[in-house]
Amino acid sequence: MSTTTATLDNTALHGDTGTALRFITCGSVDDGKSTLIGRLLVDSKTVLQDQLAGVQRGGETDLALLTDGLSAEREQGITIDVAYRYFSTARRKFIIGDAPGHEQYTRNMVTAASAADAAVVLVDATKLAWAAEVEDGTVVKRELLPQTRRHTLLCHLLRVQSVVFAVNKLDAIDDAGLAFERISTALNAFAEAAGVQVAAIVPISALKGWNVATRHADWVGYEGPSLLELLEELPVTAQDEDVPFAFPVQWVEKFSASADTSQGRRVFWGRVASGHVEPGQRVTVLPSNQTATVAQVLSHTRQPKVVHAGHSAGIVLDREVDVSRGDWLLAPGAFEPVREITATVAWLDDEPLVAGRVYWALQGHRWVKAKVARIVDRVNITTLESEPATQLEANSIGDVALSLQQPLAVLPFTQSRTLGSLVLVDTASHKTAAAVLVQPAAAKA
Template sequence: MSTETIESPRPQEAVAPHTDHDSALRFITCGSVDDGKSTLIGRLLVDTRAVLQDQFAGITKSGETDLALLTDGLSAEREQGITIDVAYRYFSTEQRKFIIGDAPGHEQYTRNMVTAASSADAALVLVDATKLDWNNPALELLPQTRRHALLVNLLRVPSLIFAVNKLDAVEDPALAFAHIRSRLAAFAHDAGITVRATVPVSALKGINVVDATKGWAGYEGPSLLQLLHTLPSTPADQDLPLAFPVQWVEKFSSSANTSQGRRVFWGRVAAGAARPGQQVTLLPSNQTATIAQVLDHVRRAGDVDAGNSAGIVLDREVDVSRGDWIVASVENTQASAEDDFEDAPGTRPAWPGQRELQATVAWMDDEPLVPGRVYLAQHGHRWIKAKVRRVVHRLNINTLAEEDADRLEANAIGHVELLLQEAAPLAPFAQARALGSLILVDTASHKTAGAVLVQQ
């Protein structure tokens, strides 16, 4: 791992205030092994003065500073010089607060990268210029660069930035950046990935990380930090019908002011908003009720929007447990004799339960996914058995072609058909994140085996 004597952090350039969202930006750094992800984060922390003097002293030995040690906290990471688990760090500028996730680059730790990306607002995919045949306009990108960019796109991370690192270590930074940027653009176009920007950087020397170095490597745009100030936070799925996974049931409360003497169902609103007076359907029981009261995270009564914690009190006592869903009831314009909502004729759940689904799966287990295997699927806070009916195809990350396959090996991405033992309120992941995502867990080893994104 490279080291260098670090100069005092430079003052930041003025950046136009971020106006779209005032909330903190959660972003991850990802890419192939040793692309400089941890070093980049260390540079951001040092140059924004987010590192205390004792922390800085702890990573400096004999006058040399190893920036990666600011994030590589596990002893195994320090010994091997690699990132294994996701490390989160926090820093802020006058314009914004940031939460950074340093994701591993090794294939065997792809599951950790997927975990970090699932809650990120943006992703910085690092590309090490020294590992590529940068003199060749038709150079080949590294497999992990492709894989991580595809996963970020599949997980609906709103903003993706390619950071071409270590250009200070090549003979012709401008030519290298031009060739690499062209190949990245072609890959993104073929994969249907929207890229916010491609920036040349040197994480080690701090070039184009916090301050923009105009003209370096033929680039005249903003620095990485200046770009991060402009990125939007992930909007909650508020413009949708209510979907609320029950996480905890509070028994009858003695405080009539906050629970009206009834049980309170606590959780985080996954979609829409919880408001008193709403007609709702309880899944999987299909009972109906009306929301009598909604409490926020400090037990104040009022409406609660998607992305926030809430406690819901219903107008009558019904059987609701952890893992159940409370969803909006809507008018049933296709009522038939088959409807089983006798308590409220003419209504149906806005998010009806279903057992069959087609989905994109990012497979992370060493044991391959094969038809006939049964896993435990977690959807919201509910555990359901899921059987693999068919592997439709596997995505070739090099050619982006959909290839026929009868299994998915570790770190593969593919399209599968699943059958759930019980119906669950599912929706396409592109429509609603919480309703359209599941994880598969091996029933024997209890390892997280795959990330599932519902297509239909």
């Protein structure tokens, strides 16, 4: 990809612009994430005048305050929690997640990325050594900030479909064209080494609004669309429609007002994780292994219909079987529940992960005990190489082997976001400890 012109691959250019795009802004601390979102809200005329009046500092508008809603965030000038905002253009609706850049809040960033269709990774041009080619006779190696690398890797691991790099604060640099060219080269080299498909690299000034909502002509040699124009074209993440039917039971409605449509039987409510469900289908209950036939399917408005992956449904079976919250309804024979899995984890707890510890593992609404059998390796975010490890520290990424107390139906995360992901929770503190992404070998375990 050229360093001066953003490009989108053919699939991105034909994205479903009629569907709302969920995207996050991420990157290192103070790279301008909250300011960028504030700029998008203002330039799309989503912010009212009284809201703008409430984010004045020293007579100037502080765009970051439009998303930093917690008092602690305003006092410290940082983003702590993920703030979601909504806006739309004539072409599309958007749901934005402003992810914190501080390393200690990486767990919040992971939460936002797990449901995102796209990620805009901010890169602060003023923080990078882009100017010199040679110093003291040595060729300068242009290193990205650790959080830029970490957030990009996490987005890649979490199957965020489109990654866009936005090189920010170029308005504060004298030779902005040279800076953008060299930073783009460094970003492309990193992405290639990490196996990350980059949708575009866009030069912006979030503070001044250059190339954010509208193009800033004749700037840094860039000839591509503005950031917002790119976002209007990006595809949403496809649901797991081609994967066999799987349904995590969230709620059991025992005696409902809809008894006239459910023949007095219990209704099992949840969101279809993969495939689709319609009357006449045979299903197997996990963990009891009982089988039944779907008698009726209700939409979230209690209307009978076929329900596809990603949508809520109420399922009525043809006979009474033992089904509780946390159970799964599965296509018979399509899954082989396993108790041993190998997975990539993003470790989020302050306490290191060590072999032998036991955690709660959550898949859908099902809780099982999981023991860390061994730590396979850890990713060095600087070299991108795997290295031996005996523990994983906070915000590390590595591979581990887990032993489950009870079997789960899993697929590789590359095949299914829902069936391939778990969350580890500390049994004592009840804090989220890790995001777990099942590797392909697990499907054969």
